[in-house]
Amino acid sequence: MGEATAIVALVLLALVVVSALIVLWRRPDDAIPAATLRSGAATDGAGEAAHSLSPAANQWDECPRETIEHIFGPDDLNFIRCNGSDRLRRAFERDRRQIALHWVWNAFDDTHRIMSRHFRAVRSSPDLSVSLESKLVAEFLLHQFMCLTLAGALRLAGPNNLTRLAGAIGNVRHQVGTVIEGFSKSAPGDLTKDSGLQTHS
Amino acid sequence: MLDRLFWISGILLELLLLARGVRTRLVAKYPVFYIYVIFVLFQSIVRFCVYHWYPLRYMESYWYTEFFAVIVGSGVLFEIYQKGLAPYPGTARLARNLLALVFVVAVGKALAASLRGPMWWPARTTAELERNLRAVQAFAILGLVILLLAYSIPLGRNLRGIVMGYTLFIATSLANLAALASPGHEFQHVWSYSQQLFYLLVLCIWTVSLWNISSHSALPTGAETSSPYKVSEQQTRERWKRIRLYFGKHKDR
Numbered sequence A: 001m002g003e004a005t006a007i008v009a010l011v012l013l014a015l016v017v018v019s020a021l022i023v024l025w026r027r028p029d030d031a032i033p034a035a036t037l038r039s040g041a042a043t044d045g046a047g048e049a050a051h052s053l054s055p056a057a058n059q060w061d062e063c064p065r066e067t068i069e070h071i072f073g074p075d076d077l078n079f080i081r082c083n084g085s086d087r088l089r090r091a092f093e094r095d096r097r098q099i100a101l102h103w104v105w106n107a108f109d110d111t112h113r114i115m116s117r118h119f120r121a122v123r124s125s126p127d128l129s130v131s132l133e134s135k136l137v138a139e140f141l142l143h144q145f146m147c148l149t150l151a152g153a154l155r156l157a158g159p160n161n162l163t164r165l166a167g168a169i170g171n172v173r174h175q176v177g178t179v180i181e182g183f184s185k186s187a188p189g190d191l192t193k194d195s196g197l198q199t200h201s
Numbered sequence B: 001m002l003d004r005l006f007w008i009s010g011i012l013l014e015l016l017l018l019a020r021g022v023r024t025r026l027v028a029k030y031p032v033f034y035i036y037v038i039f040v041l042f043q044s045i046v047r048f049c050v051y052h053w054y055p056l057r058y059m060e061s062y063w064y065t066e067f068f069a070v071i072v073g074s075g076v077l078f079e080i081y082q083k084g085l086a087p088y089p090g091t092a093r094l095a096r097n098l099l100a101l102v103f104v105v106a107v108g109k110a111l112a113a114s115l116r117g118p119m120w121w122p123a124r125t126t127a128e129l130e131r132n133l134r135a136v137q138a139f140a141i142l143g144l145v146i147l148l149l150a151y152s153i154p155l156g157r158n159l160r161g162i163v164m165g166y167t168l169f170i171a172t173s174l175a176n177l178a179a180l181a182s183p184g185h186e187f188q189h190v191w192s193y194s195q196q197l198f199y200l201l202v203l204c205i206w207t208v209s210l211w212n213i214s215s216h217s218a219l220p221t222g223a224e225t226s227s228p229y230k231v232s233e234q235q236t237r238e239r240w241k242r243i244r245l246y247f248g249k250h251k252d253r
Helices: A003-026 A034-042 A046-051 A065-072 A075-083 A086-122 A130-157 A159-186 B002-024 B031-053 B055-084 B089-116 B126-150 B157-181 B185-209 B229-247
Strands: none
Touching: A003 B126, A003 B157, A075 A086, A086 A130, A086 A159, A086 B229, A130 B089, A130 B229, B002 B031, B002 B185, B031 B055, B055 B089, B055 B126, B055 B157, B089 B126, B126 B157, B157 B185
């Protein structure tokens, strides 16, 4: 490692450590009394716990999947476009974006709450599985990343454009799938056959 | 003049910290930390004497004592891990794995460096060795902070003070090592004062947080009635499943 790279790495590491210190300092000192933990653990049933996550926690049960597909779908926008009013279209797009963003942030927050609850529930488990826990954390991070990406995309493009994008991606995926299927049919046993690859034996 | 003032203030604060530790019996609770403080006090006095009576030997004595301080400091890290996570055996096991990963990566890096050159140990100077060890400590403390935050583990005022002080100390040490490696003597001169100031701040954090014994240092073992891990894991997955359905995932593993 060059000297300049080492200096930059050290400074960056120092900044990360200082950030960790600030986060630790801002955390309320031992805010969770044991009594709360005990009662929390006692009422930690699968059903009611999910409902007590937040006032809007029931949305995942009450809001059907079709409604979400409708929010992200093109039908309403097509209807508004038929009216030919730009003002109405802009207002509609703004509102639709707000609704979609609200939905994404709710998903983000609820997942975060579920994970916090999980961490608190398992932190004193003597049989905590490191591999399962790592897998769960990886999935959680992936989900949060997805939410952030979706929120960013919604801000930039809006839900209706995202649907078009998703449709385009779906088409490409379908086309790629067809091509791959064709490949596997032409070379079921030997992948080097008909693929242009040469073997020298 | 200013550096002497910093030096003497540091020695006085270290003495005060030790005196309070003995009085509150925190010495028995955190023995490695107080051994570290005794070592640092001894180190400060030796350096002060060498600086005044054998100034030509100062740099040599500085790096030797600094190397041993890093080794004893690593013991403080282990003590933080051990005491902070004692009531949480599962999380402690996770922390041990995390620490092992940090050390495996560090050893792997050292071995990879040895393949490129004739020296087994990649550090050519004590400063470089300290840099490597401090980086390992920084990663170890980052891992600990992540675990503490994620699992909402309460530390108590005493241990929290030790962690915060030591984290600040590592951050300033890293910045100091970067400053030492950088060209430009003026910056190094200015930074040497900042480093001393930050060290006094670290001692203040330790003195204040360890002034009295904390009434709520950690949750007693068995205070939480936890369900088996597999059950909790399944419950979490069930809760996720509700949300994931809206993200196009119809099946959960």
